[in-house]
Amino acid sequence: MPDSQEQITAEIVESHRVYAKAREESGQESRHVLRDFAPYRSSILRHPKQPLVVAGDPEAVELTGPVFGVTDVTALDSDLTRQHVGEPMGERITVTGRVLDRAGRPVRGQLVEVWQANAAGRYAHQRDDHPAPLDPNFTGVGRCLTDGDGRYAFTTIKPGPYPWRNHVNAWRPAHIHFSLFGTAFTQRLVTQMYFPGDPLFPYDPIFNSVPDEQARQRMVAAYDHDLSVPEWSRGFTWDIVLDGAFEGEHR
Amino acid sequence: MNPTPSQTVGPFFGYALPFPRGGEIAAGAGALTVHGHVFDGAGQPIPDALLEFWQADPAGGRGGAPGTLRRDPVNGAILGRHGLDFTGFGRVPTDADGHWTLRTRPPGGRPYIAVAVFARGLLHHLYTRIYLRGDVADPLLDRLTPERRRTLVATEERPGVLRFDIRIQGDEEHEETVFLDFS
Numbered sequence: 320m321p322d323s324q325e326q327i328t329a330e331i332v333e334s335h336r337v338y339a340k341a342r343e344e345s346g347q348e349s350r351h352v353l354r355d356f357a358p359y360r361s362s363i364l365r366h367p368k369q370p371l372v373v374a375g376d377p378e379a380v381e382l383t384g385p386v387f388g389v390t391d392v393t394a395l396d397s398d399l400t401r402q403h404v405g406e407p408m409g410e411r412i413t414v415t416g417r418v419l420d421r422a423g424r425p426v427r428g429q430l431v432e433v434w435q436a437n438a439a440g441r442y443a444h445q446r447d448d449h450p451a452p453l454d455p456n457f458t459g460v461g462r463c464l465t466d467g468d469g470r471y472a473f474t475t476i477k478p479g480p481y482p483w484r485n486h487v488n489a490w491r492p493a494h495i496h497f498s499l500f501g502t503a504f505t506q507r508l509v510t511q512m513y514f515p516g517d518p519l520f521p522y523d524p525i526f527n528s529v530p531d532e533q534a535r536q537r538m539v540a541a542y543d544h545d546l547s548v549p550e551w552s553r554g555f556t557w558d559i560v561l562d563g564a565f566e567g568e569h570r
Numbered sequence: 571m572n573p574t575p576s577q578t579v580g581p582f583f584g585y586a587l588p589f590p591r592g593g594e595i596a597a598g599a600g601a602l603t604v605h606g607h608v609f610d611g612a613g614q615p616i617p618d619a620l621l622e623f624w625q626a627d628p629a630g631g632r633g634g635a636p637g638t639l640r641r642d643p644v645n646g647a648i649l650g651r652h653g654l655d656f657t658g659f660g661r662v663p664t665d666a667d668g669h670w671t672l673r674t675r676p677p678g679g680r681p682y683i684a685v686a687v688f689a690r691g692l693l694h695h696l697y698t699r700i701y702l703r704g705d706v707a708d709p710l711l712d713r714l715t716p717e718r719r720r721t722l723v724a725t726e727e728r729p730g731v732l733r734f735d736i737r738i739q740g741d742e743e744h745e746e747t748v749f750l751d752f753s
Contacts, residue, residue: 352575352693359578361691364611365738371751372718374697376709380632380677381684381697381752385624385659388636393646423571430639434586442582460586462639496580498587504624505752507686509695511577528693529575537574562573564752 322360322486324522330358331527338530349531350562358524360485382566384504387430387464397463399433399475407457409438409476411552414540417469418499418559420506422568425469426561432498433461433473440479440493449481474552480519492519492526497559505563512557513539576694581618583688584663588620589639589648593662595623595674597653604700604724604732605671608664608687611739615668619689621736623660623672623700630678634658681706682722687736687749696749700724700734714748721747 334356342348354366374381400407418426436442436459439451443458461473480493494511501507513526520526520535529535537560546554579587608619626632635655642649651657662670677683682699701711704723711719724732740746 350573350575352577354693356693359691359693362578362693363691364614365616365689365691366693367696367746367749368611368739369746369748371696371749372710372714374710374750374752378680379752380624380626380680380682381750383624383632384634385638385657386634386636387639390637390641391639393641393643395646419571421571421573432587434583436582442585444582444585446584447582458585494577496577496583496586498579504684504686505697507622507695508574508576509579509688510574511580525577525693528577534572534575537572538577559574560571562753 324488327358327486350534352529356528359528381504392462396461397473399461403456405456407454407476412477413474413552413554415472416557418465420561426501427467429465429500431463431471433495435459435478435495436481438476438479440481490519492517492523501561503565506561508561515539578693579688581690588663591650593660593672595660597673601673603673604734606733606735607668608736613741616689617666617668619664621662621670622686623683625658625683626677626679627656628675628678676702698747698749717745718748721745
């Protein structure tokens with residue numbers, strides 16, 4: 320029988336308690352996600368049990384990475400509301416921010432990819448059988464290159480929350496999937512951007528797979544009134560910091 | 571600065587991240603085929619994983635080239651690599667059998683192709699390497715036990731075709747693939 324929300328929530332709370340205790344004792348903050356996070360049931364058989372092996376090689380190929388250019392994107396790609404004949408349903412928003420490396424330097428000219436559910440919480444994917452309407456005017460895929468300041472910008476529709484089958488009455492907080500490249504393959508990041516104040520946060524095992532509260536907040540965008548356009552759209556900002564060693568880091 | 575945490579790629583990346591001929595870094599004469607399955611800790615193939623590959627060009631150059639996702643400005647369709655530049659980047663989703671195929675040329679310099687593994691259920695991607703041959707001195711391979719080392723070396727099935735399975739989690743019969751930490 321599938322687990323109840325109470326069971327999953329209890330596991331999340333216990334995991335966070337264990338982390339907080341360890342942090343207090345060691346002073347070490349975990350800045351990342353736990354790959355082994357049982358409340359997200361699909362992770363149980365899909366995480367390594369052996370420790371990662373430190374590459375420790377200053378000549379590793381992974382310290383360089385793929386490059387992209389103007390031929391890899393078209394201007395329409397960053398506006399997810401203009402990819403079809405009609406306007407999509409839902410609330411028009413803009414999302415913008417900077418992609419930085421861990422030294423705080425902008426990641427310039429790199430590919431940012433996004434995908435998301437529509438306003439009703441349905442993906443344009445054959446395996447999404449949530450009985451919410453598909454929107455013929457919304458696919459939910461975008462791409463852009465970061466500019467000279469490392470900035471990306473997308474116009475889209477605010478995605479809806481949606482149910483999934485991790486446990487009974489499981490709902491994902493609304494989110495946009497982001498895929499990012501740095502200057503090195505080691506900096507690769509796939510993550511999810513959440514919206515501020517989502518009431519589903521405490522219930523979601525994926526959001527809570529990041530044990531540190533401050534680290535979780537780094538996945539949440541901020542509403543930015545100055546970015547809102549009168550009579551048109553609301554604005555959100557979200558900066559992204561890529562981790563991982565890269566060539567020339569210590570120069 | 572504090573990094574942004576990772577989250578799983580989820581089950582629905584299939585209409586967003588893969589692109590036509592994503593697994594064809596190079597084709598034609600001199601190209602190798604590398605293929606395999608991705609397995610979970612129960613030994614089951616994973617049909618919703620996404621693999622990315624990064625490698626040096628045949629002369630050992632690590633600069634890559636743009637144009638992996640080259641677009642048609644008329645209708646936005648992905649035309650892909652034009653075949654003159656070696657972009658060094660590939661992306662392949664596993665199929666319904668959890669199987670993937672990559673076509674490329676062997677890298678110059680270090681004898682491996684870097685791999686990033688993404689999947690539903692995997693909260694943070696994993697790095698591994700496909701060594702195209704095992705009879706080499708290598709700063710990583712030389713630190714591993716023979717059992718662990720074997721998980722990183724492709725097996726030649728026939729000339730030009732190499733097999734490389736990825737086990738995200740080991741089971742009683744199978745060694746877990748070695749995954750790398752670049753922090």
